[in-house]
């Protein structure tokens with residue numbers, strides 16, 4: 054496989070990335086809502102989209118649905134004459150099957166992959182190293198590793214990750230390790246050009262302050278400009294303003310993750326007229342009546358996005 058050479062001068066993966074929800078209507082992929090959603094985020098300060106990841110309910114999608122989702126999203130971006138990178142979320146616990154998935158999707162209009170650690174089988178660090186090395190060797194596109202031990206049951210330790218980061222096809226990490234020291238030490242020790250984006254919505258501000266390159270945040274579906282604005286203020290050196298803005302924004306992740314995601318985000322987007330239905334696929338269940346009313350109140354009271362001072 055042809056390998057990507059990491060360009061030391063390239064800015065790499067950074068900013069606010071959205072793990073796009075997958076709209077459904079009466080059980081099927083809702084292509085019209087997908088187009089509307091992608092067109093909407095093209096007008097927002099979003100640096101990239103990740104399709105079929107956790108928030109995109111990737112584990113419940115048929116192969117053909119994932120292909121359509123990618124095609125429809127890429128078409129919408131092209132039709133608007135824009136250039137927004139698309140990553141595809143992949144996960145699985147069988148290295149060989151994932152290598153086949155990489156081959157099957159090699160000519161899809163995506164820039165790279167977000168690949169979670171293998172779940173359930175709880176491999177050793179040596180197994181994780183060999184797994185991601187095989188995927189990096191089997192891909193012509195860059196891979197961002199997704200470390201989320203509380204979902205997968207296995208932690209990719211920094212020592213292993215730093216060895217993997219030497220591979221030119223492994224370009225970054227979506228960090229959800231839930232260990233503050235591990236995240237801090239990774240940000241301190243990572244090689245130049247290796248991106249670290251947090252996937253912990255509630256830790257977005259702290260991760261940025263410690264040097265993370267951005268976030269992959271389900272919460273960024275709503276009040277998008279405000280999430281992006283936190284990073285902009287920090288880059289401008291105005292940390293007190295970033296903190297003030299974060300103090301106002303931080304209840305949003307708490308609300309959106311108060312029940313299994315992406316039910317709350319879908320309810321919000323449905324009530325905002327961006328998608329035709331808040332449907333989720335089992336085993337995820339829709340927002341409860343109580344949460345739905347809370348979100349409706351939040352939408353009614355919220356300051357329009359981008360206006361948090």
Ligand SMILES: O=C(O)C1=N[C@H](C(=O)O)C[C@H](O)C1
Nearest residue numbers: 072106107108252269270271
């Ligand atoms: O879609 C994702 O990928 C995300 N994953 C995190 C999770 O798995 O909980 C949360 C993040 O907001 C998006």
